[in-house]
Amino acid sequence: MQASSVRDFVADLSALGIRQPANVYYQLEPSVLVSQTLSRRQGALTSSGALSVNTGKFTGRSPKDKFIVKDNLTADTVNWNDFNIPVSTATFDNLYQKITGYFSGKDVWMRDCYACAAPAYRINIQVITETPWANLFAYNMFLRPVEEELEYMHPEWTVIQAPGFLADPAVDGTRQPNFAMVSFTRKTIIIGGTAYTGEIKKGIFTILNYLLPHEHGVLSMHCSANQGKDGDTAIFFGLSGTGKTTLSADPQRKLIGDDEHGWAADNVFNFEGGCYAKCIDLSEEKEPQIYHAVREGALLENITCHPNTTVVNYADKCITENTRVSYPLYYIDNAMIPSVGHIPQNIFFLTCDAYGILPPISKLTPEQAMYQFISGYTARVAGTEAGVTEPSATFSTCFGAPFLPLHPVQYARMLGEKLHSNKVQVWLVNTGWTGGAYGIGQRIKLGYTRAMVAAALNGDLEKMSYKYDTVFGFAIPEACPGVPENILDPRNTWENKEAYDVQSRELAARFVQNFKKYASIADHEILSASPNI
Numbered sequence: 001m002q003a004s005s006v007r008d009f010v011a012d013l014s015a016l017g018i019r020q021p022a023n024v025y026y027q028l029e030p031s032v033l034v035s036q037t038l039s040r041r042q043g044a045l046t047s048s049g050a051l052s053v054n055t056g057k058f059t060g061r062s063p064k065d066k067f068i069v070k071d072n073l074t075a076d077t078v079n080w081n082d083f084n085i086p087v088s089t090a091t092f093d094n095l096y097q098k099i100t101g102y103f104s105g106k107d108v109w110m111r112d113c114y115a116c117a118a119p120a121y122r123i124n125i126q127v128i129t130e131t132p133w134a135n136l137f138a139y140n141m142f143l144r145p146v147e148e149e150l151e152y153m154h155p156e157w158t159v160i161q162a163p164g165f166l167a168d169p170a171v172d173g174t175r176q177p178n179f180a181m182v183s184f185t186r187k188t189i190i191i192g193g194t195a196y197t198g199e200i201k202k203g204i205f206t207i208l209n210y211l212l213p214h215e216h217g218v219l220s221m222h223c224s225a226n227q228g229k230d231g232d233t234a235i236f237f238g239l240s241g242t243g244k245t246t247l248s249a250d251p252q253r254k255l256i257g258d259d260e261h262g263w264a265a266d267n268v269f270n271f272e273g274g275c276y277a278k279c280i281d282l283s284e285e286k287e288p289q290i291y292h293a294v295r296e297g298a299l300l301e302n303i304t305c306h307p308n309t310t311v312v313n314y315a316d317k318c319i320t321e322n323t324r325v326s327y328p329l330y331y332i333d334n335a336m337i338p339s340v341g342h343i344p345q346n347i348f349f350l351t352c353d354a355y356g357i358l359p360p361i362s363k364l365t366p367e368q369a370m371y372q373f374i375s376g377y378t379a380r381v382a383g384t385e386a387g388v389t390e391p392s393a394t395f396s397t398c399f400g401a402p403f404l405p406l407h408p409v410q411y412a413r414m415l416g417e418k419l420h421s422n423k424v425q426v427w428l429v430n431t432g433w434t435g436g437a438y439g440i441g442q443r444i445k446l447g448y449t450r451a452m453v454a455a456a457l458n459g460d461l462e463k464m465s466y467k468y469d470t471v472f473g474f475a476i477p478e479a480c481p482g483v484p485e486n487i488l489d490p491r492n493t494w495e496n497k498e499a500y501d502v503q504s505r506e507l508a509a510r511f512v513q514n515f516k517k518y519a520s521i522a523d524h525e526i527l528s529a530s531p532n533i
Helices: 009-016 030-039 089-102 132-141 147-151 198-216 244-248 288-293 366-375 408-422 446-457 497-519
Strands: 024-026 043-045 051-053 066-069 085-087 108-115 123-129 157-162 179-183 188-192 219-227 233-238 254-257 260-263 268-270 274-278 299-301 324-328 344-351 361-364 377-380 392-395 425-430 466-468 475-477
Touching (some): 009 123, 030 051, 051 132, 066 089, 123 198, 132 274, 132 299, 132 324, 179 198, 244 446, 254 260, 274 288, 288 324, 344 366, 344 377, 344 446, 366 425, 392 497
Parallel strands (some): 024 108, 066 085, 157 188
Antiparallel strands (some): 043 051, 108 123, 219 233, 219 260, 274 324, 361 475, 377 392, 466 475
């Protein structure tokens, strides 16, 4: 795409405080950005045609270095905590002046794009980057305006990313030299000291999690979404490792999006124009859609290749386990374009319960759904650390705590209102262990989980009889097509039933303990869904 003859992008930069850059590259095509990256020796091509780069010191987000300006707009609306760390307007203004001044005499890449596929909520974004490959990431991940729009398109929000600019913590009010800082008043995000592109993506997600619920009454969600042939929409919430991407990637259903969505009065819409998928242990057999999207124009981060080849070694974790690939949504064959679907009929909360306690699928009441939504539970296994075999419970409120500027109860209440008014069915799906905890039991087969999700989507589970878990209160179906009946009640799969009962009460106690920090402002409706211990 060529730069518009009407837009004066050098003047745009000057208005931002970026003056006398060496060269300005505006709205370049992916192929040109790839060529520039290669010529600057900032990346390499892999055998599939995808560009591979290394993000340096940071191979993931740095939540403790994410700040929000506390001013008249945000002081009483943002939920200040360990993820929403306040800084003063003066601190932001000082760093803003320094980071824009940093670009003087340097090459600058600019891209106009937007977020939110539903036109009513569209937010125009201008992304300024120090490298061509970070600008390629912005092309892949955000929605792309047509060329004619550029003549009259004015950015509402600006993202400035300069990995080479380091803050001085003693002077600049940061914790470390790296930072990501948001000013809702100035509608600007500045990112310095880190080349990890996920900071750009999650910066925009953070501001949408504030603007959409607070100003428009739209529920923002950290979830994937797809739609069936009859127009029925399903959304999937889940923390890392629970199967969110895998279960929403269904060849029989259109993919609306894989990570960030809004739920408005009459639709569900994708915030993004692309996917940012984990690719550790990626294989054509397990995840064919993602595997085939790793091609020309895709951006691989922090991967290695097999020795003396350009063939990616997806199993190699030597740089990081958080290897990533970004690509446009249209790289997925069954993607829904534009990525706007109907009101959901089914919602799936995915959890990988390594304790082996939760049912493989259960039906939730609206009250239970709000409680579980605020809890955001999964359990992780210690991995390869010597001598550590016990699972650990993880709670991330609304399945996305680091990106939520408002109090989680606000999101839960919005969810509850939508569940009641739209008669949506919510399911809790355990993709973790059965027959015992990790080390004793076994992981629930993916084929069984897919069959249970399919039965929920096609209405088969509505025809079944249910029994109730005595501790958590979940409704457990007594049968499901394609699934052995004996695994539907997890207590049946344990040889030692008393051990199951003890572990169940212990897990319930973890839920109750975690929820104490929300109890003072959660209403009776939500609190009534607490486990019975």
